[in-house]
Amino acid sequence: MKPVPAVPAPGQESVWDYPRPPRLERSEKQVEVWLGGVKIVSSSGAYRVLETSHPPGYYLPAADFLPGALQRAPGSSVCEWKGRASYWSLSAGGVTAPSVAWSYEHPTSDFAPIAxxxxxxxxxxERVTLDGEExxxxxxxxxxxWITGEIVGPFKGVPGSWGW
Incomplete structure (x- = not known):
């Protein structure tokens, strides 16, 4: 079934207006991430990836993570747009989230800024906020x-959306 895009209100974006192949853009929004009751990231230096039907994915500087929070995890995968991904586990406050993060150490030229x-x-x-919004x-x-009030869908990932 073909999705029917929601009409964005003023100040909103429709994920159906995002491009394919995806586009990389800088974001100055404040990103905060908690795990085990500990704030493990506070950054305003992210990039976001915009792709048709997807809420933006945010890439945060590894240097902005709490020291020791990032640990290399086994495995890898390939994105046709960005290249080979490596996986990371996150740990803080006595909690470990295995293989919860990924990076592109040698991304394709279009995505070179996210190395x-x-x-x-x-x-x-535990929690992620973008400019204070959960x-x-x-x-x-x-x-x-990541879905926030400033974007509208429908979003890829819901049942029946695999072929979108």
Whole structure:
């Protein structure tokens, strides 16, 4: 079934207006991430990836993570747009979230700025905020987009959306 895009209100974006292939853009929004009751990231130097039907994925400078919070995890995968991803676990406050984050150490030329940046699944940590607003994770367990009140869908990841 073909999705029917929601009409954005003033100040909102529709994920159906995002491009494919995806676009990388700088974000100055304040990102904060908590795990185990500890704020492990506070950054205003993120990049966001915009792709048709997906809420934005945010890439944070690895240097902005609390020292010791990032630990390399086994495995890798390939994105047709960004290249080979490496995985990371996050630990803080006595809690470890295994393979909850990923990075592209040698991304393709279009995504070169995210080398040294790390993305994470918002639903696999305690809490994520974007400019103080609690982030809702993208539906499903495959995609890592972050939903806020400034974007409208429908969003890829809901049941029946695999072919979108």
């Amino acid at each position: 040294g940046y790390v993305a994470l699944y918002a639903g696999r940590v 982030v809702t994770p993208q539906p499903g367990d495959f995609y890592g987009g």
